[in-house]
Structures are given as structure tokens and as C-alpha cells.
Amino acid sequence: xxxxxxxxxxxxxWELPRHWKGKDMLVPxxxxxxxxxxxxxxxxxxxxxxxxACLPGIVEHALCMPDAHWxxxxxxxxxxxxxxxxxxxxxxxxGFDINCGMSLQVTNLTAKxxxxxxxxxxxxxxxxxxxxxxxxGFLSLSQQDFKRVMLEGAKWCVxxxxxxxxxxxxxxxxxxxxxxxxxxxxxxxxSRGINQLGTLGxxxxxxxxxxxxxxxxxxxxxxxxxxxxxxxQVVIMVHCGxxxxxxxxxxxxxxxxIEAMKVYKIKVNDRELACAPFNSKEGQKYYKAMACAANxxxxxxxxxxxxxxxxxxxxxxxxxxxLGMHLVYDVAHxxxxxxxxxxxGKKTSLIVHRKGATRAFPPGHPELANIFQSTGxxxxxxxxxxxGSYLLVGTEGSMKNTxxxxxxxxxxxxxxxxxxxxxxxxKLLKSMLERGIYVKTGSYSGVAEEAGxxxxxxxxxxxxxxxxxxxxxxxxxxxxxxxxG
Amino acid sequence: xxxxxxxxxxxxxxxxEAFGRTIEMLFRNCAIATEAVxxxxxxxxxxxxxxxxxxxxxxxxxxxxxxxELIYYKDAEGLLFSSFKISIVKKGExxxxxxxxxxxxxxxxxxxxxxxxxxxxxxxxxxxxKQWYARVVLDI
Numbered sequence: 001x002x003x004x005x006x007x008x009x010x011x012x013x014w015e016l017p018r019h020w021k022g023k024d025m026l027v028p029x030x031x032x033x034x035x036x037x038x039x040x041x042x043x044x045x046x047x048x049x050x051x052x053a054c055l056p057g058i059v060e061h062a063l064c065m066p067d068a069h070w071x072x073x074x075x076x077x078x079x080x081x082x083x084x085x086x087x088x089x090x091x092x093x094x095g096f097d098i099n100c101g102m103s104l105q106v107t108n109l110t111a112k113x114x115x116x117x118x119x120x121x122x123x124x125x126x127x128x129x130x131x132x133x134x135x136x137g138f139l140s141l142s143q144q145d146f147k148r149v150m151l152e153g154a155k156w157c158v159x160x161x162x163x164x165x166x167x168x169x170x171x172x173x174x175x176x177x178x179x180x181x182x183x184x185x186x187x188x189x190x191s192r193g194i195n196q197l198g199t200l201g202x203x204x205x206x207x208x209x210x211x212x213x214x215x216x217x218x219x220x221x222x223x224x225x226x227x228x229x230x231x232x233q234v235v236i237m238v239h240c241g242x243x244x245x246x247x248x249x250x251x252x253x254x255x256x257x258i259e260a261m262k263v264y265k266i267k268v269n270d271r272e273l274a275c276a277p278f279n280s281k282e283g284q285k286y287y288k289a290m291a292c293a294a295n296x297x298x299x300x301x302x303x304x305x306x307x308x309x310x311x312x313x314x315x316x317x318x319x320x321x322x323l324g325m326h327l328v329y330d331v332a333h334x335x336x337x338x339x340x341x342x343x344x345g346k347k348t349s350l351i352v353h354r355k356g357a358t359r360a361f362p363p364g365h366p367e368l369a370n371i372f373q374s375t376g377x378x379x380x381x382x383x384x385x386x387x388g389s390y391l392l393v394g395t396e397g398s399m400k401n402t403x404x405x406x407x408x409x410x411x412x413x414x415x416x417x418x419x420x421x422x423x424x425x426x427k428l429l430k431s432m433l434e435r436g437i438y439v440k441t442g443s444y445s446g447v448a449e450e451a452g453x454x455x456x457x458x459x460x461x462x463x464x465x466x467x468x469x470x471x472x473x474x475x476x477x478x479x480x481x482x483x484x485g
Numbered sequence: 486x487x488x489x490x491x492x493x494x495x496x497x498x499x500x501x502e503a504f505g506r507t508i509e510m511l512f513r514n515c516a517i518a519t520e521a522v523x524x525x526x527x528x529x530x531x532x533x534x535x536x537x538x539x540x541x542x543x544x545x546x547x548x549x550x551x552x553x554e555l556i557y558y559k560d561a562e563g564l565l566f567s568s569f570k571i572s573i574v575k576k577g578e579x580x581x582x583x584x585x586x587x588x589x590x591x592x593x594x595x596x597x598x599x600x601x602x603x604x605x606x607x608x609x610x611x612x613x614x615k616q617w618y619a620r621v622v623l624d625i
Binding site for chain 1: 490491492493494495496497498499500523524553556557559560561563564565589590594596597598599601602603604605606607608622624625
């Protein structure tokens, strides 16, 4: 139920004041949502966003994007920025899946080329991009090699033939966060993730072949700059993260932070928000380990894209270059970054936490590569496998209102357990095939958990981000083939 | 009832509550629930035995560390388990010894959804009358 103290600030911005529930909130909590989305927001979102608003060093307000839903500790779809000098860092406000993110690459193929071969193509992709519980990648790395991956991220892929030179500038932070330090990572985290590079995982992770719909090209100039020239053009979207390696980095550090909070006399309303001052020994160690996991995730998605290029080349009997398989962008949505933002009229260094929220820098932002200076940063919003996805760009409003952030997906409305009780995976696959979507999976129950009915209406989510001025629609994408881990 | 999954908790993740007449039974039921999220436990082969020890300052920390270890073996060695022999002793801290039987995941294993981590969100362990109780939210 929507709290009675929730105040409407504008058409799509709502606020819970600092005194809400008598909690020790340091700033208000803000929610970007239209009337329908706010009405249907989980109670957990209000509770968790206001818990985040109590964390030391938080500035301006804790934020929830329109796709927000109840997570653990911090809501999914949450953004919180902390003063880099006096604020904290919290693994729970980033997520266990460090640098879970989205990638979109284009082809010069159309539906006419791909539809007759869609089954053959998806079956090959399913074989070459391992997914599901316990899957291993095709690379056999030494510990030394894996540490190079942690340090270099996507650049390691270029050096080893798994990326094109041009890919790097199309990845957030050029696919490498500089502060990575493998000495901050445990042996347990290494042994958990060393065999998983190039794997998709499961849950809501997927690889999807999609079509750009001509009726949904909203900005032809920018779409063209990103390589989307006509309707029915085939593109490929990937959603995954740092796999077991990142999950263990988060697990290890949350345990340490629970102890560290006693030393720093920090109290949190939910143990999953365990944190430490960013500038403390523990805070810096976690940040450096988080950067290792983030870099491994950039490499993971790049290796997957390399396999996708190989599969398309094999099926269409030509090279990936000739198929025009350029990367549009690769962006994180579970991460903390050191960024400069204007707070109280002053440029301030912040540690911006995004958990299920995407960076959305506007045109002209100094951190963007030249190719995006006039367009703004591409933002990839992954929808449910039944309903489609969107390519957006960041806009000036994101810098003013949401610490350069926007939504990341549709956002769930129904628990996995409930969805599984309501939907039968096999039946859903059959019905999707009838609607022109071929799904390849190792788990029927996993498919049932991801049914479209378990998610919010994605169009409503992206329209709300546009209304809030934090991102702008470029192209709508619909699925024709999906690999579900 | 040994365990049950909860419908309206942490909706992107999976929550369960488990019960046990003894603390060892509770830990075993929590382990089975965690594995049952990931695979068809009933049809898992008991080909591999893995024995390990974890420690904890209290029962709650011990359960967290035990479940975390099971998730670690799933990724590091591709192991899923269906049978658990658990003993817990107090030697200063609590020490848990687990003998787990299961198999390595292969293309024939009926797998479901990958568990990324045990979260501290709503994590609970208590003794109510003669019954031990735990509530766990797993990150998916």
C-alpha cells in the first residue's frame, strides 16, 4: 500500500519525507513513477529505500527508478550517492551480481534472413554459450591469467582475440575500472569463478535475438548513429554479470562489513545493508575487489559476444565483420562508481551506487567516448522474454535528478515462486513459439519464473523515464529467439 | 513439514522457511531447500561424497556459512547434493561437520535456477517450543 505521507513532487516524481516512520533518515526518498506504477509499487520498496536513506554520507535523496521492486536490503531499481570523503560503500546496495549488465550488438541482417534459420541459430548459440546451473566456460585459465582479466577487463579480450579494437570505446568505462586490485580478492572467490568466463548463468539472465520494429524507431538520427537503420533489422541483446566470482566477492565482504560496522559504530536497519566508510581500509578493499569483479563481468559479456559473432558467421557462412556485428553498447546496472555530480551547487566527488539502475550520461559528458558525444550514452533496458526491450539514451535531466541514472528493465511484480505456481514452462514455450519467439532452455521452471506476466509493463516504465527527463527512447526491440539459462 | 517456499517475499529472489526437531534436522532441511531451488533433488545421483567443516559464533552464523559453502561447491566444482549428514559441536565456537552426497552437474541433470548467494535480508533462526525454525532469502 502506498504510504499516506508520500508526496507528489511532479507528474512522475514522488517523495517520502525524512521524518517518515520516525526513522533516522538523513535525506528523503524519491520515487520516479507514474500514478499506476506508484500505486502498484511493493511495500518493500518504500521500506528499503527509506532504510538506504539512513546510511551515513548519503546526499540529496535515495532514489527508486520506475522499475523498482523489493530486493534484499536495497531495492532493485535503486540509486544512492554518498559523499566520497564522508560516506559509506555497501555491497548490498550494488548486489551480489557485481556488474550485472546489458549488451546490445547489431547485424546487417533482417528478419527475412534470420527467421528461416532461427532454430538452427538458437540451437548453436545454446551450445556455444553455456548457461544454467553449474555451467563452465570454454576457456581454461591459470590463476595468473584470471588476475589479468580482473585488472584489464574487456581489454584482456582484445589482447586474446575475443574482441575487436572498436569494442572498447563502446563499453562503460572502456570495459575496465582502474582501481581493480586482485590482492583484495579471496582464493575462494577465484576458485568459484575461474571456470565461468563466457557463461550466461540463469535466473533472469538471457541471450536474445531481437528485431528493431520500424514502428518503434523513435529517433531515426540517433538510431542510425547506433547502427540501427531500418525496421526488422536483427540485433542481439545479452543480460548477465560476474557469475560466481562476483557473487563470492560480495559474500566475503558483507561478512567483513558486518564486523567492521561495530568498529565504525554504524547501525543499519537491515543487515544486508552492511557497509563501511568508503575511505576506510575495509571500504577501499571492497571497492578494489568489486572493481575486479566488474572487470571480469565486462570480459564475460565480451567473450559471450565473441561466441555470438562466431555462431552468426557459421550459420550465415560469412564473417562477423561482413555481417556488420558491431557493438552498440555494454553497460553495467549493478555497480558503484566514483563520479562527479553537482550537490548544493558544488561539484562533489560521490560514490554512486546503482542496483538495478543504469548509468545514463547525457550528450557532452566528459566520460563518454567521442562517438557518443552528440547522442548521449546508450542505455539498454531489458524487458521480459515475452514483451520486448528498449534502447534509450541518457539525457541532461539524469544529471540533475538521478545522479546520471535511469531504469534497467521492466521490474518484477510477482515472486518467482508464485509465477512458477501459475505458469507451466512447457506450455509457455509452446505459446511463445506460436507467437514467433523460439526459446531454448535447460530449465522449464526457470522459464515459468520469467513469464511476461511476472513483470511490469515495460513501455510504461520507459515512458516514465522519458517524462522524468532522465532518458529518451530511441528504438523498441521485440524478441524472436531467446536462450534462457 | 520440512520446508516451504514463500510466495510474497523478496520477489526477484527465492525465500523459504524450514523446520526441524533438532538443529541438525533444521540445517539438513535448509540445505535440501537450497538444492531444490537449483535441481531435481529426488533424481540426483549420490555418486560423490564431500566432507567439509564450517564454523560460526552462533547458530545463525553457522547456518549462513553452511549454506554459503554449498553454493560455493556448486560453482567451484559443479556439485549438487541431495543427502546430508550433519553434526554440530561447541568447541568455543560452533563447529559443523557435513558429509554431503550428490553429483557433478552434467547435460542429463535436471537443473532449475542458479542460486547466487545467501542474503542476510530477513534471515532468521530461532527455537519455538520444541521446533527449530529458519527463514532464508536466496539471491537468484
